[in-house]
Amino acid sequence: xxxxxxxxxxxxxxxxxxxxxxxxxxxxxxxxxxxxxxxxxxxxxxxxxxxxxxxxxxxxxxxxxxxxxxxxxxxxxxxxxxxxxxxxxxxxxxxxxxxxxxxxxxxxxxxxxxxxxxxx
Amino acid sequence: xxxxxxxxxxxxxxxxxxxxxxxxxxxxxxxxxxxxxxxxxxxxxxxxxxxxxxxxxxxxxxxxxxxxxxxxxxxxxxxxxxxxxxxxxxxxxxxxxxxxxxxxxxxxxxxxxxxxxxxxxxxxxxxxxxxxxxxxxxxxxxxxxxxxxxxxxxxxxxxxxxxxxxxxxxxxxxxxxxxxxxxxxxxxxxxxxxxxxxxxxxxxxxxxxxxxxxxxxxxxxxxxxxxxxxxxxxxxxxxxxxxxxxxxxxxxxxxxxxxxxxxxxxxxxxxxxxxxxxxxxxxxxxxxxxxxxxxxxxxxxxxxxxxxxxxxxxxxxxxxxxxxxxxxxxxxxxxxxxxxxxxxxxxxxxxxxxxxxxxxxxxxxxxxxxxxxxxxxxxxxxxxxxxxxxxxxxxxxxxxxxxxxx
Numbered sequence: 001x002x003x004x005x006x007x008x009x010x011x012x013x014x015x016x017x018x019x020x021x022x023x024x025x026x027x028x029x030x031x032x033x034x035x036x037x038x039x040x041x042x043x044x045x046x047x048x049x050x051x052x053x054x055x056x057x058x059x060x061x062x063x064x065x066x067x068x069x070x071x072x073x074x075x076x077x078x079x080x081x082x083x084x085x086x087x088x089x090x091x092x093x094x095x096x097x098x099x100x101x102x103x104x105x106x107x108x109x110x111x112x113x114x115x116x117x118x119x120x
Numbered sequence: 121x122x123x124x125x126x127x128x129x130x131x132x133x134x135x136x137x138x139x140x141x142x143x144x145x146x147x148x149x150x151x152x153x154x155x156x157x158x159x160x161x162x163x164x165x166x167x168x169x170x171x172x173x174x175x176x177x178x179x180x181x182x183x184x185x186x187x188x189x190x191x192x193x194x195x196x197x198x199x200x201x202x203x204x205x206x207x208x209x210x211x212x213x214x215x216x217x218x219x220x221x222x223x224x225x226x227x228x229x230x231x232x233x234x235x236x237x238x239x240x241x242x243x244x245x246x247x248x249x250x251x252x253x254x255x256x257x258x259x260x261x262x263x264x265x266x267x268x269x270x271x272x273x274x275x276x277x278x279x280x281x282x283x284x285x286x287x288x289x290x291x292x293x294x295x296x297x298x299x300x301x302x303x304x305x306x307x308x309x310x311x312x313x314x315x316x317x318x319x320x321x322x323x324x325x326x327x328x329x330x331x332x333x334x335x336x337x338x339x340x341x342x343x344x345x346x347x348x349x350x351x352x353x354x355x356x357x358x359x360x361x362x363x364x365x366x367x368x369x370x371x372x373x374x375x376x377x378x379x380x381x382x383x384x385x386x387x388x389x390x391x392x393x394x395x396x397x398x399x400x401x402x403x404x405x406x407x408x409x410x411x412x413x414x415x416x417x418x419x420x421x422x423x424x425x426x427x428x429x430x431x432x433x434x435x436x437x438x439x440x441x442x443x444x445x446x447x448x449x450x451x452x453x454x455x456x457x458x459x460x461x462x463x464x465x466x467x468x469x470x471x472x473x474x475x476x477x478x479x480x481x482x483x484x485x486x487x488x489x490x491x492x493x494x495x496x497x498x499x500x501x502x503x504x505x506x507x508x509x510x511x512x513x514x515x516x517x518x519x520x521x522x523x524x525x526x
Contacts, residue, residue, distance in 0.1 A: 004196075005488075008196065009192050009193055009194075009195075009196045009197060010193055011189065011193070011422050012422060018424055019418075019422055019423060019424040019425070020422070020424075021421065021422040021423070022192065022197075022421065022422035024197070043422070048197055051196070051197060051198060052198065052201070088183070088184040088185065104436075105423070105424075105434075105435040105436050106435075108435040108436065108439060109432050109435045112435075112439075113431050113432050113435050113438060114432060116250075116431075118250055118251050118431075119250075119430060119431045119432045120430050120432055
């Protein structure tokens with residue numbers, strides 16, 4: 001499998017079919033005398049920014065801290081063993097409600113969307 | 121057969137992305153300034169957008185991806201970043217132009233200045249997206265959009281010289297005013313070939329759950345949908361050649377001149393029909409472009425999206441179309457001239473076009489995504505040739521038009 005072609009940038013979908021971000025980064029483990037092994041896939045704004053260079057990463061981190069979303073600066077890591085299937089999307093064995101990935105959307109829902117009539 | 125009923129996706133795409141404030145204004149200006157002569161740009165634009173639409177439907181049906189989704193998947197965020205940013209900005213300008221189109225129609229209908237209508241129009245569009253489903257959008261806009269067929273009836277009543285019309289369908293060089301001629305050619309191509317249109321269509325195909333069994337219907341839907349928009353745009357241009365050019369109005373400076381177009385053919389009812397056509401087509405376009413902004417963000421970053429879910433299921437997606445509509449209303453509410461804004465944003469669309477089309481063409485030729493349904497040489501050549509022409513015309517004439525003082 002070609003990790004960059006088949007995994008990186010793919011849509012991640014949880015076990016209920018809810019889209020939960022894209023694969024912004026890969027974490028591999030280096031092993032003595034063997035090929036590196038993929039252990040995590042990562043999703044998060046800062047990891048995505050890092051792919052444009054170190055300066056973009058610093059800018060994005062500073063921006064998130066300024067916006068009061070310091071928690072968003074650490075990417076969410078998904079263990080490779082939780083990946084159920086790789087097809088059109090990457091399907092996980094995880095429920096997105098148990099992860100922090102949708103925190104900002106939940107915040108938005110509670111603070112704004114639900115207060116506007118007809119949001120349901 | 122039942123699948124062919126999804127023609128409403130073709131028609132809604134055609135009305136929203138093709139036949140709207142942009143196409144009506146640019147075609148009317150071209151007809152006034154150059155009589156039939158620029159008709160070939162409408163023909164080329166229609167051919168190219170038909171290919172692009174068919175391709176985007178085929179891509180969605182075969183690969184299960186929308187185009188934005190596919191570009192991120194295949195090329196990564198670094199390649200998608202530039203077309204994402206530029207398309208988001210250009211689409212926002214186009215959204216302003218469409219909100220301007222509805223506001224102008226409401227000014228004609230009520231006599232109250234267009235700038236007062238910008239925010240109510242944004243609010244009404246938002247309410248429709250907030251409460252409505254994708255099916256309601258498709259069927260509502262395509263049904264009411266049929267009123268624009270009045271342009272076709274009008275041109276038949278005006279009895280054009282059909283041999284001259286046929287001759288104008290072939291590209292020709294202008295006899296004078298070369299800079300204006302080519303700028304208008306770029307604007308018409310830009311108005312026909314907006315990325316909004318095929319990005320929207322591929323998202324619509326995913327929303328409607330297309331699979332490979334839709335490959336045949338997709339061809340018919342794309343061809344008929346775009347033919348609908350193309351024929352009406354051509355009619356607007358020809359009518360303008362008769363009514364405006366024929367009266368010696370060579371330069372449409374003011375949108376108040378536009379309703380004149382249908383008065384010769386229908387009398388007072390022509391005014392009503394024009395206002396209804398402009399209002400409905402621009403409203404359809406505003407809804408489509410606002411939704412496209414939301415698709416663009418959600419698909420680039422992998423958020424949950426879908427117009428059929430209630431807003432609380434997709435907070436990020438809903439946030440984007442909400443912001444886009446209200447930000448888009450600002451220039452019009454501040455009194456920007458809707459006609460000038462439209463022409464400018466259409467030429468800018470032509471320049472922005474290759475950024476999205478180039479990676480899309482590569483995807484269409486990638487067997488990993490398309491298997492045996494890759495592009496053939498005809499669609500490759502047609503799309504690359506025509507978008508290349510639109511880009512060249514735009515990049516050369518935009519600076520001339522705004523900074524060269526010609």
